[in-house]
Amino acid sequence: MKNNLLRQSELSMKAFSEPELVRYFTELSYRVFGVSSGFYPLGSCTMKYNPAINEKVASLAGFTGIHPLQDIKKTQGSLRLMYELISSLCALTGMKDGTLAPCAGAQGEYTGLKIIRKARPERKVILVPDSAHGTNPASASVNGFKVVQVNSDLNGLVDLNDLKSKLNSDVAGLMLTNPNTLGLYEFNIEKISDLVHKNGALMYYDGANFNALIGQVKVSENGFDILHLNLHKTFSTPHGGGGPGSGPVLVVEDLVKYLPYRIIKKVTKNNKETYSVTTDKNSIGRISMFYGNFLVAVKAYAYILSMGLDGFKLVSETAVLNARYLQRKLSEKFFMPYKSPCMHEFVLSLDDLKEKTSVTALDFAKSLIDYKMYAPTIYFPLIVKEALMIEPTETENLDTLNNFCDLMFDLLDKSFTNSKELKEAPTLSDVGRIDEVKAVKEPILSVYDEGEKI
Amino acid sequence: MNKYIPQTEEEKLLKLKRIGLKNTSELFDGVKKSKIELANGINEQEVFSYINELSEINKKEIIFAGFGSYDHYIPAVVDKVSSIDSFLTTYTPYQAEISQGLLRVFFEYQSYIVHLTGLDVSNSSLYDVADAAVEACAISLSQKKGHASILLSGTVHPNIISCVKTWAQGLDCTVLISEVKNGKALIDKEVLPDDLALVLVQSPNVYGLIEDYTGLADIIHKRKSLFGIITDPMSLAIFRTPGEWGADISVGSTQSLGIPLSFGGPYCGFMSVKREFMRKIPGRIVGKTIDNQGRPCYVLTLQAREQHIKRERASSNICSNQALMALRNTVYLKYHGSSGLYNIADLCLKKSIYLAKELNKISGVTVPFINDLFWREFRVDFISKEIRDKVYSSLSKANICAGVKLSNLSLLVSVTEKRSEDEMSKYIDVVKRVLK
Numbered sequence: 011m012k013n014n015l016l017r018q019s020e021l022s023m024k025a026f027s028e029p030e031l032v033r034y035f036t037e038l039s040y041r042v043f044g045v046s047s048g049f050y051p052l053g054s055c056t057m058k059y060n061p062a063i064n065e066k067v068a069s070l071a072g073f074t075g076i077h078p079l080q081d082i083k084k085t086q087g088s089l090r091l092m093y094e095l096i097s098s099l100c101a102l103t104g105m106k107d108g109t110l111a112p113c114a115g116a117q118g119e120y121t122g123l124k125i126i127r128k129a130r131p132e133r134k135v136i137l138v139p140d141s142a143h144g145t146n147p148a149s150a151s152v153n154g155f156k157v158v159q160v161n162s163d164l165n166g167l168v169d170l171n172d173l174k175s176k177l178n179s180d181v182a183g184l185m186l187t188n189p190n191t192l193g194l195y196e197f198n199i200e201k202i203s204d205l206v207h208k209n210g211a212l213m214y215y216d217g218a219n220f221n222a223l224i225g226q227v228k229v230s231e232n233g234f235d236i237l238h239l240n241l242h243k244t245f246s247t248p249h250g251g252g253g254p255g256s257g258p259v260l261v262v263e264d265l266v267k268y269l270p271y272r273i274i275k276k277v278t279k280n281n282k283e284t285y286s287v288t289t290d291k292n293s294i295g296r297i298s299m300f301y302g303n304f305l306v307a308v309k310a311y312a313y314i315l316s317m318g319l320d321g322f323k324l325v326s327e328t329a330v331l332n333a334r335y336l337q338r339k340l341s342e343k344f345f346m347p348y349k350s351p352c353m354h355e356f357v358l359s360l361d362d363l364k365e366k367t368s369v370t371a372l373d374f375a376k377s378l379i380d381y382k383m384y385a386p387t388i389y390f391p392l393i394v395k396e397a398l399m400i401e402p403t404e405t406e407n408l409d410t411l412n413n414f415c416d417l418m419f420d421l422l423d424k425s426f427t428n429s430k431e432l433k434e435a436p437t438l439s440d441v442g443r444i445d446e447v448k449a450v451k452e453p454i455l456s457v458y459d460e461g462e463k464i
Numbered sequence: 465m466n467k468y469i470p471q472t473e474e475e476k477l478l479k480l481k482r483i484g485l486k487n488t489s490e491l492f493d494g495v496k497k498s499k500i501e502l503a504n505g506i507n508e509q510e511v512f513s514y515i516n517e518l519s520e521i522n523k524k525e526i527i528f529a530g531f532g533s534y535d536h537y538i539p540a541v542v543d544k545v546s547s548i549d550s551f552l553t554t555y556t557p558y559q560a561e562i563s564q565g566l567l568r569v570f571f572e573y574q575s576y577i578v579h580l581t582g583l584d585v586s587n588s589s590l591y592d593v594a595d596a597a598v599e600a601c602a603i604s605l606s607q608k609k610g611h612a613s614i615l616l617s618g619t620v621h622p623n624i625i626s627c628v629k630t631w632a633q634g635l636d637c638t639v640l641i642s643e644v645k646n647g648k649a650l651i652d653k654e655v656l657p658d659d660l661a662l663v664l665v666q667s668p669n670v671y672g673l674i675e676d677y678t679g680l681a682d683i684i685h686k687r688k689s690l691f692g693i694i695t696d697p698m699s700l701a702i703f704r705t706p707g708e709w710g711a712d713i714s715v716g717s718t719q720s721l722g723i724p725l726s727f728g729g730p731y732c733g734f735m736s737v738k739r740e741f742m743r744k745i746p747g748r749i750v751g752k753t754i755d756n757q758g759r760p761c762y763v764l765t766l767q768a769r770e771q772h773i774k775r776e777r778a779s780s781n782i783c784s785n786q787a788l789m790a791l792r793n794t795v796y797l798k799y800h801g802s803s804g805l806y807n808i809a810d811l812c813l814k815k816s817i818y819l820a821k822e823l824n825k826i827s828g829v830t831v832p833f834i835n836d837l838f839w840r841e842f843r844v845d846f847i848s849k850e851i852r853d854k855v856y857s858s859l860s861k862a863n864i865c866a867g868v869k870l871s872n873l874s875l876l877v878s879v880t881e882k883r884s885e886d887e888m889s890k891y892i893d894v895v896k897r898v899l900k
């Protein structure tokens with residue numbers, strides 16, 4: 011071998027025995043809080059319980075040991091599962107066909123926007139509400155679109171007049187999540203779709219909040235043309251410490267031809283069904299290496315079979331009921347910037363409390379985690395000051411909901427009587443409040459930055 | 465009661481009463497309901513047998529296919545650790561104080577990537593190698609004003625090339641593909657465009673060949689352009705690192721390091737960069753700092769780059785990533801250490817050379833780059849498409865996946881440490897039989 015082509019620096023990574031490894035990671039795992047550890051009301055993330063059966067089926071050797079490029083005759087089981095999953099997702103949303111290629115919600119947005127560009131090649135603007143998740147404007151701009159913000163009205167819904175004033179022949183689409191990030195249903199959704207469609211633009215549904223509607227509403231009937239779902243939210247696949255997720259994109263009939271590589275088709279011949287993969291010549295092209303996060307799709311499909319339509323009705327119903335129950339109880343003492351009854355989540359503001367006591371949303375979050383629970387999403391959506399965004403999901407029982415309220419009230423009282431305690435929290439976790447400024451100013455991003463070895 | 469929804473009828477009524485409603489349908493007042501056609505739920509045993517049946521329709525084979533997905537042995541402890549519930553069911557560690565264990569794991573993952581690639585800074589995962597390549601292109605574009613060109617080597621995996629082309633649609637950017645000579649990138653410095661933003665090459669390349677980039681970094685940097693290398697982190701136990709070639713960015717797939725084939729995903733893309741690009745790198749990054757009592761601890765850092773802060777001015781839209789896969793990589797590397805990893809990489813090298821030589825001896829079969837340096841993967845050419853397909857289907861009958869069909873005459877064959885002598889002999893025998 012030519013020396014020049016070989017590694018020049020010494021490879022130096024310590025090996026560990028199995029017992030050492032298991033002890034090490036088990037110890038680390040004690041210092042991680044998951045859905046299995048306790049209440050995780052992280053708004054917008056739908057941290058529902060992850061059924062055990064999901065993991066069991068995703069670890070079957072007939073899935074884990076299959077190569078994506080084996081002869082298609084030998085991978086019919088995987089293709090069929092993907093086909094049936096897409097069909098079920100279409101049934102739930104009213105869309106015509108879809109793809110499992112996107113690896114997360116944001117990649118779904120990226121894919122959907124590529125489709126919008128293909129379908130509306132002359133148009134350069136994407137509208138996003140001021141309450142939108144950061145990935146919406148980011149996905150639009152990484153796709154080369156200009157982002158124009160649509161304001162919310164006093165009720166927290168899309169301001170129709172503002173929308174009208176921003177619609178013009180350069181607008182390619184509107185990205186919307188419904189219920190929106192305040193947890194409020196966009197009751198004008200059909201009017202919004204009408205306005206957007208009359209303008210020749212397309213409606214994109216960010217399915218992050220689909221848990222509120224699953225089994226109740228096909229969003230195609232709201233006028234949406236393209237959407238992504240988050241299998242790691244609504245469809246109970248675990249979040250894995252940040253991923254892998256899966257962000258399938260589904261479209262109405264007119265847009266099917268633009269879907270990315272590869273589309274799975276069912277062919278029936280002599281009463282025998284087989285599955286094949288094809289691509290339309292109008293396709294936007296490839297957006298990920300193979301079929302996306304296939305094992306995540308397996309877990310989501312197990313969940314769909316377990317729940318079915320009756321189960322999903324109960325999911326959305328209970329998710330909304332739990333959130334509204336919390337909203338009602340907490341509204342007795344907390345300031346709700348938007349008073350309307352919420353859907354699956356709601357946002358309260360501690361701005362007033364901060365004025366009076368200097369206690370912030372961050373202080374609240376850090377105090378909550380001292381009580382064996384995760385914190386709600388904070389400082390999002392951006393239109394609410396000192397926001398706490400609370401999403402209980404349907405998988406929490408009444409005791410958990412009540413305890414959470416009691417705890418919130420306790421902390422509220424303490425904000426007035428002993429704000430120092432909130433400012434100093436957390437004190438029970440293995441580290442206290444973290445110096446994030448130092449982390450940015452003097453970045454240590456690997457063991458080598460501190461002169462050590464791995 | 466639904467097994468996943470802990471609520472009795474009584475509790476439901478109590479909650480409804482508290483919010484002043486009579487029944488649950490009032491929760492959706494003003495929402496137009498749809499008629500939905502989907503079967504009702506089935507019980508867990510039925511779910512298991514149905515999905516198990518689907519898994520059994522798939523045919524497990526002895527895998528000689530690679531092309532971005534490699535059949536390495538995965539120590540059982542990797543599965544054991546990655547199924548620990550708290551790791552599995554937590555999300556992005558926003559609340560760092562109760563996520564220290566996971567943050568430490570990502571910090572170690574970043575350290576491994578930095579060490580393997582010979583660069584300075586790594587993020588804590590991207591979706592896959594194609595996504596990582598696209599993000600590298602995006603970084604280079606952000607360094608340029610106005611129109612820019614990106615040059616990809618013609619020996620980059622074609623799926624990565626397609627993803628970059630998809631990405632470039634609608635952007636002020638041209639994607640050029642370099643020529644290929646003897647299976648390797650031919651970067652002709654005479655024809656580099658003036659507005660060059662990035663040259664992105666791959667080694668081991670799509671044919672498994674190790675490319676020589678002597679002098680390339682200088683040429684590229686003189687053009688005020690970035691130099692990116694796509695690689696496989698396992699190969700870096702043996703071969704010259706992107707850092708040693710003078711690259712600014714390195715990306716790749718970490719699938720080789722403890723992630724099962726799984727019909728193509730979930731895998732994981734890595735990215736590492738020179739320190740000067742630290743604030744350009746997309747995705748989550750973990751940093752070490754101290755808490756309010758001076759104790760060392762970890763936190764997500766440099767977040768000013770990210771979508772939740774910068775929105776439409778963010779350099780990337782990524783939010784969720786492939787965290788659990790990065791955890792698998794970390795366990796795998798801690799298990800093997802340098803010598804373990806080197807030995808596996810070396811076995812891949814030796815076994816693929818062995819099979820390539822044996823196949824090359826068969827008349828009617830050519831391994832075109834047999835005298836060149838390749839790792840874990842090589843191209844095999846046949847005299848006709850018919851013969852190639854016959855070889856493929858005969859091996860298929862013996863439950864061997866022969867490789868990945870390339871153009872008309874070729875197969876791309878991959879041999880990992882997992883392939884036994886027996887399996888290789890069987891492969892050789894079948895090929896001999898077909899060509900007799």
Ligand SMILES: Cc1ncc(COP(=O)(O)O)c(C=O)c1O
Nearest residue numbers: 054114115116143145218783784
């Ligand atoms: C409303 C909304 N949209 C989009 C996303 C992005 O999804 P992902 O993290 O899967 O990329 C999120 C994620 O939290 C979200 O809450």
